[in-house]
Amino acid sequence: MIKEDKVVTTTCPYCGVGCMLNLHIKENVVYKVTSPFDAPANKGNLCVKGRFGYDFIHAKDRLTQPLMRKNNELVPATWDEAMNHVAERLLEIRDKYGPDSIGFLVSAKCTNEENYLLQKIARGVIGTNNVDHCARL
Amino acid sequence: MTNSIADIHLADVLMITGSNTTEAHPVISLEMKKAVRQYGAKLILVDPREIELAEFATLHLRPRSGTDVALYNAMAHVILENNLANDEFIKTRTENFDAFKEAVKDCTPQWGEDITGIPAEMIVEAAHMYSQARSASIFWAMGITQSSHGVDNVQSLANLALLTGNFGRPGTGLNPLRGQNNVQGACDMGGLPNVITGYQTVIDEAVRTKFENAWGTSVKIPDKPGLTVTELMQGIHDGRVKALYIMGENPMLSDPNINHVAEALSEIEFLVSQDIFLNETGQMAHVVLPGVSFAEKEGTYTNTERRVQLVRPALPIRGDAKLDLDIICDLGKRLTKSNGKTSNDVIHQITDWNYKDASAVWDEIASLTPIVAGMSYQRLNPNGLQWPCPTADHPGTPILHKEKFTRGLGKFTPLVFREPAENPDEEYPFVLNTGRLLQHWHGGTLTRRSEGLDWVVPEGEIQINNEDAQEMNVTDGDLIRVTSRRGVVTGKAKLTSKLPRGMIFMTFHFVEVPANKLTGAAVDPIAKIPEYKVSAVKVERV
Ligand code: SF4
Secondary structure, eight states, X not given: OOOOSXXXXXXXSSBTTOOEEEEEEETTEEEEEEOOTXXXXXXTOOOHHHHHOOGGGGXXXXXXXXXXXXXXXXXXXXXXXXXXXXXXXHHHHHHXXXXXXXXXXXXXXXXXXXXXXXXXXXXXXXXXXXXXXGGXX | OOSOGGGGGGOSEEEEESOOHHXXXXXXXXXXXXXXXXXXXXXXXXOSSOOGGGGGOSEEEOOOTTOHHHHHHHHHHHHHHTTOSOHHHHHHHEEOHHHHHHHTXXXXXXXXXXXXXXXXHHHHHHHHHHHHSSSEEEEEOHHHHSSTTHHHHHHXXXXXXXHHTOOXXXXXXXXXXXXXXXXXXXXXXXXXXXEEGXXXXXXXXXXXXXXXXXXXXXXXXXXXXXXXXXXXXXXXXXXXXXXXXXXXXXXXXXXXXXXHHHHHHHHOSEEEEEESSOOTTGGGOSEEEEOOOGGGOOEEEEOTTSEEEEEOOOSXXXXXXXXXXXXXXXXXHHHHHHTTOOTTOTTSOSOTTOXXXXXXXXXXXXXXXXXXXXXXXXXXXXXXEESOOOSTTOOOOSSSOSSSBTTBSEEOOOOOOOOOSSOOOSSSOEEEEEEOOTTOOTTSTTGGGOHHHHHHSOSOEEEEEHHHHHHTTOXXXXXXXXXXXXXXXXXXXXXXXXXXXXXXXXXXXXXXSOGGGTSOOOBOTTTOXXXXXXXXXXXXXX
């Protein structure tokens, strides 16, 4: 039997049921997922996605560095380059066409805190209410 | 959901409509089945397809696609006609009843049958069953909302619950099942064009001032709602929208009418994609920023029963990727600095984009958002809390609308039945319906990378009724071409008796067979949700 290095209790990333998960970790790999019996939403039940759908975390094609389009091709860039470019272009476009020429899509897959801060940038820094997400779809 | 997952099994009658719960919300379907098998509840299932829950149903109503309002208006008519309504509840807790009564006056069961195709006796039986229950709950998902009149559909269900007083008690209520894990949270956090956190509307000057002061903004929050996703795409076409910042979404796959989206995104001046994979949207971006997966971050998600729950980091960050929160704060700093303010500018009173961690961001949210004001990470550990939770000693709210509705009285909405935007006709004789499969998730970005899941269901199939297929000489695995007014998709046919005749069913998990090339651009005028469930198509053998 494998002995895990640690077990981390967290929340399923797939659907709105919000099942509680125990991720069993060995050498920084999720090798098993269980659920506590006293979990409020799922009482220890999980569906096939929640129990087995974790290869994506370790997928080889996960993005690990910023990319920028140069000569119509996406090439690796440093964070400083990429972030400066984003900030500059957004401000340029805002100055030229007004704040409502920029839109922000937050995400039904991201956390509350991430969504809050991105809409804070839209409303409080850029000055637009053009904030939405794709999940009404 | 007005109610909680934990009280599903306490309902005498469950009415499930427009939700293939087994596939889309598997663990909730377990509770529904438990209610039926273990606790003897009756199940009214409303779905044109013979989905798995049909095996558990006492009554299975199979309406013609897009005729929900007619069915529920007819049920209301029966309830009123036979004095089965909850008069006390109507009198003390609702308003606009007379207008509603007038609106359903002529919606007889026969009228309902003529429109929906459901036998009048079954409509009568369903009305009796639902209204006579001690407690009856209604569940729905995208089958109700993804319609050109999704708001009407929801209101027609709300009318039934008001009519029978099915609110505020265990096993009752109106229970929309949210699709993605944090749709509820994205909406709660102001991820909508018309509201900031906790549904505080941008139209309200006091709300705007509160946030402007707290955030110390140098710009004004506009007093008009912004553009929705669908409008943003249109705006790019019209040249009004020049830049889009997309975090953790792939509108190339999830939007209706993807040809239109692809065109828009290729025309846009500046596109940023913040994601963990280079998806179809990222490939069109000017800058791609690598965030991290749920297993590497701290934060909260809010589930479909309004429960805010902790997400805890389990793995180290990979490569040069960054926490999504850090990316946004970095952007915030660069934008405000270039705005002419330095990082120690007093204008940024609360945090100045220097948050210690996710819990510090949460504390700021709580300080500005009455419905979650009483929640802190400490209190959310281990089991989360359901909003509203206004104070630090409030236990959270498993059941909404106990003594009164949020708006005071529950309001009946008189509704007129309207046909879907696009019905089948001679040229396009089939109805295309779209939905989910248990094994895959949304655009497939995550699940299709799981070897086990992709092995079980590797291909997107086009489901078609047996008899329809026979008439066209199509058998399992034959290639068929599905054409709508907006696009063409070719894929393998899968024959099934579970679909009614004249219906085609496809999922939107597969890039190779993208159902959304076919779906319509018609949207609900209020909710702005596109009509995914009814598009007219023609089908040919290739
Ligand atoms: S385990 Fe299945 S039912 Fe539970 S939240 Fe995850 S996807 Fe949804």
